[in-house]
Amino acid sequence: MLSIRDLAVSFQTRRGAVNAVRGVSFDVATGEVLGIVGESGSGKSVTSYALMRILDAGGAITAGDVSYSGLDLRRASEADMRDIRGREISMIFQNPRAALNPIRKVGHQIEDVLRRHAKATRQDARQKAIAALEAVRITDAEARYDAYPFELSGGMCQRVVIAIALACDPRLLIADEPTTGLDITTQKAVMELVSALIRARGMGAIVITHDLGLAAQYCDRIVVMKDGQIVETGDPEALFARPRHAYTRKLVDATPRAGESIRSLLPAEIRTPDLPHKVHERPILAVRDLTKTYRGKSGPVHAVRGISFEVKEGQSVGLVGESGCGKSTTSEMLVRLLDPTSGEILFDGQDIAGIPAGRFARNPRRGDIQMVFQDATDSLNPRHSARQTIADPLRRLGGMGGAKLAARVDELADLTGLPRTLLDRFPHQLSGGQKARVGIARAIALNPRFLILDEPTAALDVSIQAVVLNLLADLRAALGMSYLFVSHDLHVVRLLCDHVIVMKGGEIVEQGPAEQVMASPAHPYTQELLSAAPKPPARRLVPAP
Amino acid sequence: MTQVSPDSAERPRSSGALDHLIYVLKANPVTLLAFVMFALIVISALFGPALVPYDPLQSDAANALQAPSAAHWFGTDSLGRDVFSRVIVATRLDLVISVAAVALSFVLGSVLGAVAGYWGGWIDVVLNRILDTIMAFPLFVLAMGIVAAMGNTIENIIYATAIINVPFYARLVRAEVNIRRGAGFALAARLSGNSDLRVLALHIFPNALPPMMVQVSLNLGWAILNAAGLSFIGLGVRPPTPEWGIMVAEGANFIVSGEWWLAVFPGLWLMFAVFTFNLLGDGLRDIVDPRKRT
Missing domain, CATH: 3.40.50.300 (P-loop containing nucleotide triphosphate hydrolases)
Structure with a gap:
């Protein structure tokens, strides 16, 4: 149904072009659920934005083909794309609260999409919107029609977003991190719902997630992406049992599951024996x-x-x-x-x-x-370098200064595995893991x-x-x-x-x-x-x- | 462990303030233009009296009301004084008034806003009502009233301009501090043993600076206009001191008789100064924002 060939997307930034997606190819068959798994910056979301043609300003498809049921999405006019979005292909976004308009009733927001695609008239829009809410198993749909997004819980909001996405019976659903930020029991309920609706309607779906475990549970086939490229494709069982690519192996290892030890999360090459810690009675x-x-x-x-x-x-x-x-x-x-x-x-x-x-x-x-x-x-603090951040408690509570302070900060950086060369950087110049290390170094500074x-x-x-x-x-x-x-x-x-x-x-x-x-x-x-x-x-x- | 002194460690390339300034100016040509214009204004404020061809107070009845020429670029006024010299020399006074006024309101507004935003409660409520009251007045009329009541001096123009600007700073700082009061880094600073005052002054307030810089810059232009406006209606600076507002006011009498240059050139210069400060805002924000140091 959907076929992507050698897709490349690049963004123009102040420091030159960034190739976010580099030669990605995959197909989605009717009724198939494809999982795209990758960590932040792997280009998994950008791929889906590109095929919906909703890339941010500065982003453009530089090569490749996207065809949907024989239609060339890359060259389709903007008017055609507007018809396709919502009716043929629709999308569920990461943060349901941000995806809903905060000052409109959720019922009206469902009506909007129905009216836009001529699936409802002024007379039956309300009734169809309520039916859409019932389809996502919102209890008391009639009353919820008049609710504003802020009156609903996160899980409820995500159900409304799903209702909007499915209101026009699209044939392909793209879910971009549909459960990030939701509680674990809500996550399960939402995923089961999406999964059941997809199966019942025989739709194709793309589920984008960073969670390999989640993808394995709900997808028929998984594509693993890294740095804008696909590193491995396969069905979930095979991917877990026999990951071929080193990156997939690393991801599989790092996914926590029952019966594993903390060391087994690390890639085999850098696994060290677990160090025991003593628990006292006091x-x-x-x-x-x-x-x-x-x-x-x-x-x-x-x-x-x-x-x-x-x-x-x-x-x-x-x-x-x-x-x-x-x-x-x-x-x-x-x-x-x-x-x-x-x-x-x-x-x-x-x-x-x-x-x-x-x-x-x-x-x-x-x-x-x-x-x-x-x-x-x-x-x-965005205005403090890593060194200043780690030094703060030492200065205030430890009464340190000068060379002694600098030596202790270096020691803490070594202890938390933060390269000393990064100590003079500001938080926005550090990666997520490096920032976590700075935070830990600051917390343990005073022993x-x-x-x-x-x-x-x-x-x-x-x-x-x-x-x-x-x-x-x-x-x-x-x-x-x-x-x-x-x-x-x-x-x-x-x-x-x-x-x-x-x-x-x-x-x-x-x-x-x-x-x-x-x-x-x-x-x-x-x-x-x-x-x-x-x-x-x-x-x-x-x-x- | 190798002994590496902190200073010999490799530093990210553009951590120097000057490097960063050059980077910001390169990245945005409008900022560059604004800085060039600003430099021009600062030079005329610092060295104006030494640079100008004529004494701005020296009258020359023989050459009164001359049209612009090679000798007198902006023409001469009714007493034969060179308008160009007067316009340039006036820069210092106008700049001093606006910078002093903005600095005062920046400090006062920051302290009030930061306290209200951090501690909240009744301090916040009381302060907000006072600010509302100030803002309920037509600000220029309030400034006129203050100068008229306190006396017609340059200091009082500065105080009046500062007072009517305080609410803008206080509001801005209050909002910026308030959203960061519960931020992780503020809590972490408290865990590091910082007292509330220190958390506020050293951790939270500096993060409010980037939006403040935009406000400062826009405000500088506005303060110049305000000072000139007060002089225009006869409050504040008195003749024969060269000042843009007075010069426009005096020149306005001669427009009907065809001597347009008396009012137009000081007016243009005033516009140039205000325009410069308006352009400067974004550039200043980029310079004080560490996130731009990539």
Whole structure:
């Protein structure tokens, strides 16, 4: 149905032309679901934008052919393309909130596309829009028709986007990272829905994702892209069992799954033996009945409702839950950026909950409790070089200066594997993985005893996630720190943690040793979380060369 | 571990401020033009009195109201003073007024806006209402009122211009600080042991500078216009001091009798200065924004 031959796309930038896609060829048959997998910058999204002819200004198809049912999409007029988009080929975008117009009712937005392609008249548009909402299994579609995007959850918004995309019965659907940013249970629901709708309507589909596990579960065939080129094509089972290209192998290795160790995420060539870390009996942190209540417009909001747990010296504890479960609020209270409403935080036997967050900066314990933030980009000051960023805590709390400070920063760069030559760069000149290393270097600068890791790998590609997780394991072994690893992904948590706490609605629903919780989850919510994660096919272990 | 001093480590190529300036100017010809124009204005402000062919205050009744010629490029006024010399010499005064006024409002607006944006609460509410009140006045009329009430001096023109500009800076800084208050790097700075004041001053505020620079530049042009406007209606600078607003005001009387050059040349020069500052904004922002240093 769709055939792409030797497609090349380049962008004009201030520093010359950038070839984003270089000679990509693939076909999509009717009824087939093709997965395009690759990490950021691999050109997977640009390929789909090019075939829809919605490239940003400065981008142009420089070579190749795109044909859809015998129609040359590269040379079709803009008017023809407008007819094709939405009716023949439609698209689901990454961020559903951004894809919907925030000031229009969702029902009207569905009507727009129906009216544009003459699939509905003024009289029956409303009815057809409601039918489209029902098709994506939105409960009470009639009432949701009048909702604005901000009134809907992320998963609901994505369903509306899907409803818009499918309203005109297109024959090809392109889903660009359809579940990024959604909770893991929502992700599963959305993917099952898309998958069922595609099968029911016999459409072709292209699913673009960075998650190899997700692609393997829902696609018939997978194309792996790297640096604008296709490195490997195959069906999911074969790709996992016998990855031929080194890059595919690296991706397959880096995808976390049940029963693997943290070292096995790394490519076989650089795998080192796992370093053991010692867990002492003495608790370094004990939380007793911690609560946080915000004053909301419609009554109090209970973000955290009386949680208690312990972290032993040297232990790594995972805190798992979906958005809104209170895990971020908890970590902010523990790191003393936020004052709890009630409860105790005993650090080394001493209650620190009573010290106001604003005054904790001058507390001698400040250096003992540090945090690595979720978004490495957001957590680095854009006006400070990597060196200034890492030096900041040393200067403020360590009282260092001059040559001693410079030596310590160099030492930290070595410890976190950041090349010293990059120390004078600004954050925007560093890659995602390098920024993560700067963030970690800053957090461990003062040799903290307790480190909170707030989804430190959420914004990273899987191969970089693998490296960062291993770096954290090495640092733990070398420095004897205790971790609280906050994450939404149980499979990632299990790799690093000894003990797991599962939170939902501000409460702890289950806690226990990591292996036990993973193997035999007691609470239904934990079971749901575990079953919702994509299950990549088993991998044939590649022996080290 | 090899002993490498931090300074001998390889630095990214264009980290020098001068390199970066050259890069920005090369990348954008409009910025280059704006900087050339700005340089011209600065030179006439610094060296104007030494460069001009005539004493701007020296009257010469024999040569009154001469049309532009090789001897008097912009002609002469009713007292025979050389208009070109007066226009150039006036640059210093107009520039001093506008730079001082903008600097004052920049500092005051930044402090107020940053405090309101960071701590919020009642400080924010009170400050916003005060700013609303200032902005509710027609600003030029407010400036006139302030100068008229406080006395007709150059300092008072500067204060008046500064006061009417404060709300723009305060609003801008407040918004920029507010969105960054909860940013990861601000939280990280608190974890690094920075007090609130330090987080605000050293981490958050510098990130508000790029949009501020655009505001500063546009404001400079606007402040010049404002100062000239006050002089035009007889407030502030008094004759015979050369100043663009007064010269336009004095020259306006002669337009009907055909001596157009008296008002046109100071007016053009004023326009040139305002235009320069308007063009300069984007270039200044590019220079203070580290993200442009690629």
